[in-house]
Amino acid sequence: MTSFPEIRALTFDVFGTVVDWRGGIAREAEAMLAPKGFTLDWGAFANAWRRPILAAMAPVRSAERSYVTMDALHRETLDLALGEFHIATLDETDKHRLAMGWRRLDPWPDTIAGMNLMKAQRAVVALSNGNIALVLSMAKRAGIPWDTILGADLVRTYKPDAAIYDSASRLLDLAPSEIMMVACHPGDLNAAKSRGLRTAYVHRPLEWGEGTERPLPETGEFDVIVHSFTELAETLGA
Structure with missing residues (x-):
């Protein structure tokens, strides 16, 4: 019934x-950053990236900002997460690839x-x-x-x-x-x-x-x- x-x-x-999302972004970040010599708590990195994404939607909801896609917010907020972990060596190609990792979640x-x-x-x-x-x-x-x-x-x-x-x-x-x-x-x-x-x-x-x-x-x-x-x-x- x-x-x-x-x-x-x-x-x-x-x-x-x-x-x-946390497991997927931790995996994507490790795949990108570990070969470049970075060692960090990958789950903590995922959390640090997700938090400003949630905050970035508020100005769109309140019409303080014109709509931008979630893909765009992922790329914008990546710089905040990288800065929090003192990672300053990624070029734009690497950043785009990592931001697109949100499309590869399990x-x-x-x-x-x-x-x-x-x-x-x-x-x-x-x-x-x-x-x-x-x-x-x-x-x-x-x-x-x-x-x-x-x-x-x-x-x-x-x-x-x-x-x-x-x-x-x-x-x-x-x-x-x-x-x-x-x-x-x-x-x-x-x-x-x-x-x-x-x-x-x-x-x-x-x-x-x-x-x-x-x-x-x-x-x-x-x-x-x-x-x-x-x-x-x-x-x-x-």
């Missing part, structure tokens, strides 16, 4: 929920199996702050089985701006109540809920590395609270 039979599409946050171990189960009954859709080219490139490399990708470049702002969630309903031609937002970030889900979407929280305790685990949400805070995509598929009756 299918639970939530009214849900016709599942929209997914990508960075942290679908893919392990899914969590449960991601693809769980998505394929859910895909049999419902549309599985990326609803991401990533631009379409970024998320598509990532999907082709990693085999992420999206039915379609709704990137931030379609509405030219970033989550948790309401326009992102409203665009899912408009572009998928569904009522908000027919869509379930899937994410590991409570703020993302609360914003989706405020626009009428149903919500599924997936616990990703290692998103920022060991010792950074956030507590599980309270029962009832979201429609579904699970620990993996395969558990979510089972909960939805896939």
Whole structure:
């Protein structure tokens, strides 16, 4: 029996929920920098790069800055992370290659199996702050089985701006109540809920590395609270 039979599409946050950005960027940074003689905590470098990316989206949401793609923000904020680790010897070709590493992230171990189960009954859709080219490139490399990708470049702002969630309903031609937002970030889900979407929280305790685990949400805070995509598929009756 299918639970939530009214849900016709599942929209997914990508960075942290679908893919392990920290592990992927740590790998990409080590591949680029270790042969040049650098030795550092690669996971800490990934975290140091991710933090200013999150901050850089705020001026776009508030219209203090015109929209730029996530690819562009990755390149801009790379200089901050390199500076924090006193790395000043990369040329522009190396920096571009490293910034494009965000297109080469790996899914969590449960991601693809769980998505394929859910895909049999419902549309599985990326609803991401990533631009379409970024998320598509990532999907082709990693085999992420999206039915379609709704990137931030379609509405030219970033989550948790309401326009992102409203665009899912408009572009998928569904009522908000027919869509379930899937994410590991409570703020993302609360914003989706405020626009009428149903919500599924997936616990990703290692998103920022060991010792950074956030507590599980309270029962009832979201429609579904699970620990993996395969558990979510089972909960939805896939």
